[in-house]
Amino acid sequence: MWLIATLVVYFIARHIAIKLRHPIFNPLLISLIVLMPLVIYTGDTYKHYFDQNKIINFMLGPAVIALAYPLYEQMHVIKKHWKVILIACATASISSMLVGGLFALSTGGSLKIVASVLPKSISTPFALSASEHIGGIPSITAALVVVAGLFGGLVGYPLLNMLKVKSPLARGLSIGAVSHAIGTAKAAETHYQEGAMSSLALVVCGIMTTILAPFVFKLVELLAHYI
Known part of the structure; x- marks a missing residue:
């Protein structure tokens, strides 16, 4: 399931970024490098990948709104x-x-x-x-x-x-x-x-x-x- 794969890859990437603390180890960049070839290798489509991750996309709105507090x-x-x-x-x-x-x-x-x-x-x-x-x-x-x-x-x-x-x-x-x-x-x-x-x-x-x-x-x- 792509939602689980995305979350696992992201949290591993974030752990790496926290440990190494270098700009090149950006969690989003690492996630893209891992997930894009994986989707292509499995022969799946971006649409199917996106459909399974809609909840993450939906949470972008509340995350941006949360920035209002600072x-x-x-x-x-x-x-x-x-x-x-x-x-x-x-x-x-x-x-x-x-x-x-x-x-x-x-x-x-x-x-x-x-x-x-x-x-x-x-x-x-x-x-x-x-x-x-x-x-x-x-x-x-x-x-x-x-x-x-x-x-x-x-x-x-x-x-x-x-x-x-x-x-x-x-x-x-x-x-x-x-x-x-x-x-x-x-x-x-x-x-x-x-x-x-x-x-x-x-x-x-x-x-x-x-x-x-x-x-x-x-x-x-x-x-x-x-x-």
Whole structure:
């Protein structure tokens, strides 16, 4: 049964991650490396695998809602730095979409692919909504959301440490803005306030990206004539 297999693989992967404490041993990454070949080897389909794991997918909603509690406890920080938070999230949302869209365009991607790439750095519900609205391919967007989250979870903290970024506010916002729920989970494990700021960035960037995606897509579409 795929539900049992998924839970067993994940808990083993999490145990490895706790023991070794290195970004490369991300529980989600290890689970993907094990489960994807296993599904292919057994000749099963992704649809059947997903159907047997619907309960896990359903729990994503309550898990995201639970992130509101740390935010409530950090309300004094949010009130004090709300301008910085909005500017940081707006900058992250726009720059992430532009960089992803222009990269896809410059490597020969069609406008449909560009539309699929634009919302890659926000959580899946936001990303799929934005992708569909601007004419993207939801399945590609969903895959890129996972890639962006894993990449942020793997290199986000090593990069912040290398750049000597110490502020929990800056670190949390940076992680949540570009690697959504996967990065937020890592931030929550690292520092309570960073986890709260990351979950805030996850929501704010998701809303901003959904609103701004059509305008950024139009801009990239105009730039397509010069690339």
